[in-house]
Amino acid sequence: MGExxxxxxxxxxxxxxxxxxxxxxxLLQPRQPTKDKRIPYECGVDTVGKTYVQYRVGYFLYALxxxxxxxxxxxxxxxxxxxxxxxxxxxxxxxxxIGILAVxxxxxxxxxxxxxx
Amino acid sequence: xxxxNTIMEQGVLATASEILRWFFMLVFxxxxxxxIIMKGIGIGAILGxxxxxxxVFTYAERKVCxxxxxxxxxxxxxxxxxxxxSIADMLKLMSKEDIIPEGCDRVVWALAPMLLFVPSALIxxxxxxxxxxxxxxxxxxxxxxxxxxxxxxxxxxxxxxxSNSKYAFIGGIRTVAxxxxxxxxxVFSLLGVVMLSGSxxxxxxVEAQSQQLWFILMQPIAFVVFVISATAETNRTPFDLxxxxxxIVAGPFAExxxxxxxxxxxxxxxxxxxxxxxxxxxxxxxxxxxxAMVFVFMWFRWTFPRTRIDQMLAFSWKVLLPLALANxxxxxxxxxxxxxx
Numbered sequence: 001m002g003e004x005x006x007x008x009x010x011x012x013x014x015x016x017x018x019x020x021x022x023x024x025x026x027l028l029q030p031r032q033p034t035k036d037k038r039i040p041y042e043c044g045v046d047t048v049g050k051t052y053v054q055y056r057v058g059y060f061l062y063a064l065x066x067x068x069x070x071x072x073x074x075x076x077x078x079x080x081x082x083x084x085x086x087x088x089x090x091x092x093x094x095x096x097x098i099g100i101l102a103v104x105x106x107x108x109x110x111x112x113x114x115x116x117x
Numbered sequence: 118x119x120x121x122n123t124i125m126e127q128g129v130l131a132t133a134s135e136i137l138r139w140f141f142m143l144v145f146x147x148x149x150x151x152x153i154i155m156k157g158i159g160i161g162a163i164l165g166x167x168x169x170x171x172x173v174f175t176y177a178e179r180k181v182c183x184x185x186x187x188x189x190x191x192x193x194x195x196x197x198x199x200x201x202x203s204i205a206d207m208l209k210l211m212s213k214e215d216i217i218p219e220g221c222d223r224v225v226w227a228l229a230p231m232l233l234f235v236p237s238a239l240i241x242x243x244x245x246x247x248x249x250x251x252x253x254x255x256x257x258x259x260x261x262x263x264x265x266x267x268x269x270x271x272x273x274x275x276x277x278x279x280s281n282s283k284y285a286f287i288g289g290i291r292t293v294a295x296x297x298x299x300x301x302x303x304v305f306s307l308l309g310v311v312m313l314s315g316s317x318x319x320x321x322x323v324e325a326q327s328q329q330l331w332f333i334l335m336q337p338i339a340f341v342v343f344v345i346s347a348t349a350e351t352n353r354t355p356f357d358l359x360x361x362x363x364x365i366v367a368g369p370f371a372e373x374x375x376x377x378x379x380x381x382x383x384x385x386x387x388x389x390x391x392x393x394x395x396x397x398x399x400x401x402x403x404x405x406x407x408x409a410m411v412f413v414f415m416w417f418r419w420t421f422p423r424t425r426i427d428q429m430l431a432f433s434w435k436v437l438l439p440l441a442l443a444n445x446x447x448x449x450x451x452x453x454x455x456x457x458x
Binding site for chain 1: 304431438439
């Protein structure tokens with residue numbers, strides 16, 4: 001049972017822990033659901049229309065830019081670990097790689113993907 | 118005297134676990150069973166730390182807030198200083214009716230608070246609480262930890278979508294934009310630390326700091342970037358658009374009550390503690406440093422007004438991310454220059 005076995009065990013316990021926290025509450029709490037109680041809370045005003053409305057695409061654009069940067073990090077971390085040993089090669093590589101990243105960021109910036117319209 | 122030397126060399130927690138392991142080996146005489154028992158003790162200790170932290174921090178937050186606003190704060194339950202306030206809160210939450218909102222997606226709605234707890238607890242497995250005393254000291258520690266902590270986005274989106282409430286829905290989509298935006302500078306700010314220590318193993322990073330300077334002094338830009346993005350990741354006040362009570366009530370939490378709500382709360386304080394631990398690992402002053410960081414986060418909360426969503430997102434992408442990238446370049450050049458000197 002190595003480190004990852006322990007992690008797996010922890011994952012299972014972390015899944016079960018919230019359930020065990022809910023059980024005493026489930027036994028203790030009163031249950032008198034009425035129709036008014038179950039209405040979605042909107043500061044005392046009755047809801048109008050559907051909840052699932054269209055929302056602005058801006059939220060999505062940020063998520064797309066994020067994916068690009070997140071994948072870049074996956075490549076950067078192994079590089080960072082070996083940085084001390086690789087010497088000049090790692091340094092040159094760093095300028096090229098982060099240069100490309102910066103160009104990408106600049107492009108998204110210029111295209112207005114980073115501003116809230 | 119000899120024991121004292123071992124303790125100083127290995128750290129208190131590591132020595133204690135060694136003694137326990139030796140004792141269990143006498144009783145059970147099987148590597149596997151003893152392993153499982155030791156892991157179980159570790160998990161229990163971590164869950165205990167999280168629960169105690171949540172109880173202490175709810176009280177501390179109310180007191181800190183009260184003193185900053187020249188009030189007294191909780192002073193009724195448990196003596197003059199209201200010491201039992203969090204216990205009373207917990208009992209109240211437990212005995213509260215569990216209201217399931219009309220028209221919600223039941224399965225997703227019920228799963229969200231439970232799933233939120235998993236990543237916020239699991240990242241504690243990587244923290245070096247003492248010299249050589251991390252629950253799972255894997256060689257991709259920092260990386261795996263960031264991967265797990267980023268899973269916290271999903272439960273927020275789930276609860277926002279499933280609650281059938283407009284406030285919760287708005288809160289949910291805001292969460293995605295905010296937490297993803299601040300994930301990028303946070304990940305890049307930790308890159309400099311990994312470059313300096315040459316390892317992603319958490320215990321190695323701590324060790325590297327005892328040989329060199331503290332990383333908070335060598336990486337001040339990274340530290341500032343990290344603290345700001347951690348504030349956003351934990352949805353605390355200058356960036357609490359996800360759950361801001363004066364606009365969208367409580368965002369994704371709006372439709373939860375009682376213990377289900379308490380789970381959100383527990384996860385929030387677990388996250389607060391873990392981001393405080395992350396950048397300041399050390400051996401001797403571990404507890405003090407962590408508490409100081411927690412205080413700084415509370416200080417932020419009661420000092421800064423809330424930002425607007427466009428300002429917040431622009432700040433992440435146009436200020437923090439370029440800063441974090443520049444920090445990586447700067448660190449690289451610095452390490453290289455030092456090798457040639």
